[in-house]
Amino acid sequence: MAALVNSVGKPSVERPPFNSTSFQKKTRSKLISIPGTRPSVQNGQLLVSTGVTSLDYLLGGGLAVGTVLLIEEDRFDSYSRMILKYFLAEGVVCRHELFVAAAQDNPDDILQELPAPILDDVAIHKPVEQPRLSCEPQDNLDAMKIAWRYQNLPKVQSALASSSRFGHYYDVSKTMEPEIRQAAKCHRFYLPEHPTHHMIEPYSAVLKSLQEVIQREGFDLSTPMSVSRNILRVGLHSLGSALWGDDLSCHDNPRHGHALTTFLYGLRALLRSSLSVAVVTVPSHLIQVIHYLTLLIHKSMKTLLFVIPLYKDIGLLHVRQVPHLNCLASQLPDHKDLAFKLKRKQFSIERLHLPPDLSETVSRVSRGELAGAAAVASACSSGTSGNKHLDF
Amino acid sequence: GDFILVSDTQSDASFLIHHFLSFYLRARCKVCFVGLVQSFSHYSAIGQRLGVSLTQAKEKGQLIFLEGLKESLSILIPQESTAESQAMDFLRDPTFGLRSLYEFVRSSVNSPGGGEEGAEEWGPPVLLVDDVSVLLSLGVSAGAVLDFSHYCRATVCSQLQGNMVMLVRCLGEEVEDDGSDEGSEWLLKGLTHQCSLTLNVQGLPTGYCRDIHGQVEVCWRRRQGDGQHTQKKLFQYKVHDKGASFFARGTSSAVL
Numbered sequence: 001m002a003a004l005v006n007s008v009g010k011p012s013v014e015r016p017p018f019n020s021t022s023f024q025k026k027t028r029s030k031l032i033s034i035p036g037t038r039p040s041v042q043n044g045q046l047l048v049s050t051g052v053t054s055l056d057y058l059l060g061g062g063l064a065v066g067t068v069l070l071i072e073e074d075r076f077d078s079y080s081r082m083i084l085k086y087f088l089a090e091g092v093v094c095r096h097e098l099f100v101a102a103a104q105d106n107p108d109d110i111l112q113e114l115p116a117p118i119l120d121d122v123a124i125h126k127p128v129e130q131p132r133l134s135c136e137p138q139d140n141l142d143a144m145k146i147a148w149r150y151q152n153l154p155k156v157q158s159a160l161a162s163s164s165r166f167g168h169y170y171d172v173s174k175t176m177e178p179e180i181r182q183a184a185k186c187h188r189f190y191l192p193e194h195p196t197h198h199m200i201e202p203y204s205a206v207l208k209s210l211q212e213v214i215q216r217e218g219f220d221l222s223t224p225m226s227v228s229r230n231i232l233r234v235g236l237h238s239l240g241s242a243l244w245g246d247d248l249s250c251h252d253n254p255r256h257g258h259a260l261t262t263f264l265y266g267l268r269a270l271l272r273s274s275l276s277v278a279v280v281t282v283p284s285h286l287i288q289v290i291h292y293l294t295l296l297i298h299k300s301m302k303t304l305l306f307v308i309p310l311y312k313d314i315g316l317l318h319v320r321q322v323p324h325l326n327c328l329a330s331q332l333p334d335h336k337d338l339a340f341k342l343k344r345k346q347f348s349i350e351r352l353h354l355p356p357d358l359s360e361t362v363s364r365v366s367r368g369e370l371a372g373a374a375a376v377a378s379a380c381s382s383g384t385s386g387n388k389h390l391d392f
Numbered sequence: 393g394d395f396i397l398v399s400d401t402q403s404d405a406s407f408l409i410h411h412f413l414s415f416y417l418r419a420r421c422k423v424c425f426v427g428l429v430q431s432f433s434h435y436s437a438i439g440q441r442l443g444v445s446l447t448q449a450k451e452k453g454q455l456i457f458l459e460g461l462k463e464s465l466s467i468l469i470p471q472e473s474t475a476e477s478q479a480m481d482f483l484r485d486p487t488f489g490l491r492s493l494y495e496f497v498r499s500s501v502n503s504p505g506g507g508e509e510g511a512e513e514w515g516p517p518v519l520l521v522d523d524v525s526v527l528l529s530l531g532v533s534a535g536a537v538l539d540f541s542h543y544c545r546a547t548v549c550s551q552l553q554g555n556m557v558m559l560v561r562c563l564g565e566e567v568e569d570d571g572s573d574e575g576s577e578w579l580l581k582g583l584t585h586q587c588s589l590t591l592n593v594q595g596l597p598t599g600y601c602r603d604i605h606g607q608v609e610v611c612w613r614r615r616q617g618d619g620q621h622t623q624k625k626l627f628q629y630k631v632h633d634k635g636a637s638f639f640a641r642g643t644s645s646a647v648l
Contacts, residue, residue, distance in 0.1 A: 207468055261529040
């Protein structure tokens with residue numbers, strides 16, 4: 001036993017930064033490994049977390065790089081904005097770059113509202129100190145004699161360079177600390193401040209600036225592969241509203257009725273040729289029927305989510321379509337009736353399950369229990385009078 | 393020369409397009425593929441699973457691929473350095489029509505295949521269009537799309553005795569057309585009159601099922617001397633990773 005301790009007693013200084021053991025898997029694949037992404041189990045597609053883990057599960061593991069997630073907004077843009085913020089916050093935590101375009105709110109305001117991640121192993125950068133990628137050699141720690149296997153594990157408070165987990169949890173009641181937020185590079189496009197605001201159409205201005213960012217920062221897939229690659233997360237807020245100069249929501253016969261769909265076409269073209277993902281929110285309740293439907297025709301590389309809030313922070317979530325890139329069969333969800341619940345620490349999406357309405361418990365149900373009534377899959381939920389809202 | 397129309401209503405019929413693409417490539421026909429909705433890598437990845445190599449076919453000259461997404465960028469974001477694509481010209485002014493797209497099709501179908509030495513003789517030309525209805529959402533009127541398909545049919549099917557396959561996507565009962573408004577339903581009806589074989593892919597009428605992805609209605613329109621005969625058949629299908637399997641109604645392996 002003593003001999004064993006001597007031979008493995010030396011702590012390894014050059015510890016690989018992302019692993020917690022010294023075991024290195026021999027990978028001969030040429031897959032680029034970017035933090036915050038993982039390959040899909042179905043077809044090897046690179047997936048990115050949306051920030052909401054249950055949504056990732058619905059989408060078949062995550063959002064595929066190169067696709068667009070289109071969220072149809074609810075009436076006051078509360079939950080779709082929440083999903084957009086989760087998406088951007090996940091990008092900050094995984095150190096992806098962000099591109100936020102908005103016409104209504106300043107992108108800085110949106111970025112300030114990002115929910116705070118619940119961290120146990122995410123690095124908090126203090127800009128004063130130099131962030132070190134590899135862990136310091138632990139000179140102050142005595143070499144473990146008995147539990148030497150655990151020697152290479154980092155201490156709980158030690159800072160890993162970046163989070164290697166896929167999908168995090170966020171605390172909605174707190175906003176993200178500015179230090180974390182500033183660690184991520186963010187490109188903004190705020191329409192009223194854009195220099196060519198009155199000259200060219202706003203949608204093509206967004207496309208142009210997005211293309212510039214992609215080419216400048218090296219997200220383009222056609223440029224030769226460098227060692228470090230990153231993902232660009234594009235968040236587009238409230239496309240199709242009147243503030244974008246689009247009269248799709250104002251008139252019955254808009255002049256440029258197809259500006260939005262043409263923009264989405266160009267956006268897809270840009271995304272397919274670069275390492276980026278986009279989340280777009282559209283106030284579809286404002287757009288007239290006919291043109292909304294042409295928007296829907298254009299549906300192949302998009303996931304469409306339809307968010308209907310019902311009661312407090314519970315509502316319905318309708319997934320219209322999940323795209324399948326590079327493969328024939330798509331990942332269909334098991335159930336199509338889904339409900340979401342926004343709790344303080346979790347945005348969960350569950351199967352809509354309506355327990356039987358037992359009439360003797362109706363009068364005794366308190367308000368607080370209604371929140372748990374709607375979407376719990378387990379059979380032990382008792383408060384059922386809240387389901388009157390969900391009764392179809 | 394046959395015009396095959398693949399249509400879907402609230403479901404996804406693109407697996408049929410992939411099937412036709414690999415089928416015609418394997419039959420050594422000259423294929424002109426107008427891919428407006430997906431990138432080339434998507435088709436080649438699926439083609440590889442079905443046993444055809446699209447990159448090889450493209451190099452040999454058997455396949456001419458118009459990648460709509462990539463070419464559209466050159467028009468939507470005009471730059472001085474790169475030349476603008478001709479075929480996607482309609483994006484600039486959708487009311488003008490699809491003439492330049494037709495010119496592209498005609499030139500690619502008529503061009504001799506292969507390189508200088510050992511130019512291989514390919515079979516009759518085939519035109520595949522993935523998603524004609526995306527043209528509607530880009531601002532082209534349905535009448536222009538019908539004109540385009542008519543011109544293509546005249547060139548490919550009648551003149552060159554080739555085949556043509558088009559995919560149309562509709563929305564089904566959610567569409568409330570005023571009658572004067574030209575929507576995808578109108579386009580579907582117009583195209584159905586032009587074609588000789590219709591494959592209509594729908595979801596199951598009883599609802600959503602994970603094992604049976606939908607049903608396909610096959611409809612032959614034969615023009616004979618004494619009138620038109622239409623023959624219809626109905627199958628159900630399930631899409632796998634390597635293709636789709638068709639079976640008669642009610643005989644799915646999930647049920648039996």
